[in-house]
Amino acid sequence: MSLVSFEKAAELLLSMNNIIILCHANPDGDTLGSGFALCRALKALGKRARVDCSCEIPRKFSYLTDCVFNESFEAENFVAVDVADIKLLGDEYAKKYENKIKLNIDHHGSNTMFAENTLLDSSAAAACEVVYELLAHLGVEANKAIADCIYTGISTDTGCFRFTNTTAKTHIIASKVMEKGADIEKINRLMFETKSREYMRLEKLALDTLKMYFDGRCAVLTIMQDMYEKSGAKESDTDAICAIPRQIEGVQIGASIKQKAENRFKVSLRTHAPYDAAKICAAMGGGGHPRAAGCEIFGSLDDVLDELLKNIEASLED
């Protein structure tokens, strides 16, 4: 359970074979980009490796996986990418891989150090920045496919360079992977410029629920299960919708309440500085980054809204 340097992480990977790379559940561009970039690098080194995830990979990421990664081999070593807490692997996987992760490559300041070795750079905007830096230590040069993976993770975790986690280094890595042939036209179109008609219907339904609180300093929208049926959209379509409440002029704290099941809700919080989304969510048993965090709350929608607003109010008054 120790932090390791890039050199040590590379040494560990170079000593391994038959490697399973684990992405977090509800996989996003950063965990998948990290996983597939690392997998391609390990295969370039002549190793057997594959990516695994407890959830299905959303179809829009298929350009990352369009290569044979399903060769079968007996797994010997387990590496996690972009996983802040073993719980985030999903219930079943978390149990299965407890105390078995040899190396975790991550960028979350909230990392629980569940792995035997953790390569952590909490100043990195994305785990893909850490993986990119690791490539040099592995002696692997990024090809176009790896460049696509790295660009995907960096662009999705920074909202395409909009979020405050973006640094000068983020732009330098973006520039480097563009030079290696990252297809930013395709990736940006798929990640940011494509809204399905189902998404647009869900967005309209969600916007109808939008309510303002605390003199317009907080906005909350709600997505109930029946809206997925009405719109034809999926839960993975909600990411962009969750960004909307904070985008309204004057709003400091924007929240989205998504019904997961009867009496079970996922709250996504986005804040402007200095309001700390991770701190507000931690008070409700969740966590995340200073400007974007989440938690689960059990109870009726009214209960959830009460608890959420109580915690938001405390933060606004702090």
Add this chain to the structure above:
Amino acid sequence: MSLVSFEKAAELLLSMNNIIILCHANPDGDTLGSGFALCRALKALGKRARVDCSCEIPRKFSYLTDCVFNESFEAENFVAVDVADIKLLGDEYAKKYENKIKLNIDHHGSNTMFAENTLLDSSAAAACEVVYELLAHLGVEANKAIADCIYTGISTDTGCFRFTNTTAKTHIIASKVMEKGADIEKINRLMFETKSREYMRLEKLALDTLKMYFDGRCAVLTIMQDMYEKSGAKESDTDAICAIPRQIEGVQIGASIKQKAENRFKVSLRTHAPYDAAKICAAMGGGGHPRAAGCEIFGSLDDVLDELLKNIEASLED
């Protein structure tokens, strides 16, 4: 009427004093970022300079102008920034400054070479990239205020690094101005993350007009004058709305028709490769970039839609 090198452009500027820097009408982040960056650089060199524009500067750009630029002096030299055609200065200014522009700094491939000297880099994503490169030739180092200007132009003209005009060099310049202190948190929030309640009302009204054509390969929305009254929004709020049609899955060509006056409409076109927005708009008397262009059409809304769809259909069949 000649193209000039960076060296020659710098030499010209260094030989001038009492300089008016002209931005295009309906000023955006790039023309304003270029104008104020250049103005600050010229003032750092001990020259008298100010920025001028035929239109009011939208309030959201006030952080660019928060410095005394209104000192009075008798204008001797006129420089344009991000102006592809003298018409784009606005009717009155175009007449007033005809044959008087000594230097034009631009990045539009469609530049009409109306100035005595033109510094043109059509591979640049933004005129601000050209201005940034010019700074070194002027012997001026970017300070925080100049960095804010440059970042504003680059980020707004690339849709925050999403559009296909973004290059590896764009990211390198972004990284450099971040190191000089560009406040990307504030700028991105103002440019991309802030939607007024008026905007949100206008977006809803505009989305209600959205129609699909040619088997979903084209989407068109319409913004009529009365929608500004109903929503309280302004025409400068429409930029983000114009991006929506192309964002719908399967759409190759997205169009927005904005009523400017009775029987007078502005069309904004956004395409995915290989469809050429500039070519389609050129056929209707307009111009622009391959993926984003515009034109004005006179007639009833039905007439405008007919002409627009006829030209879009021709392009889709091409």
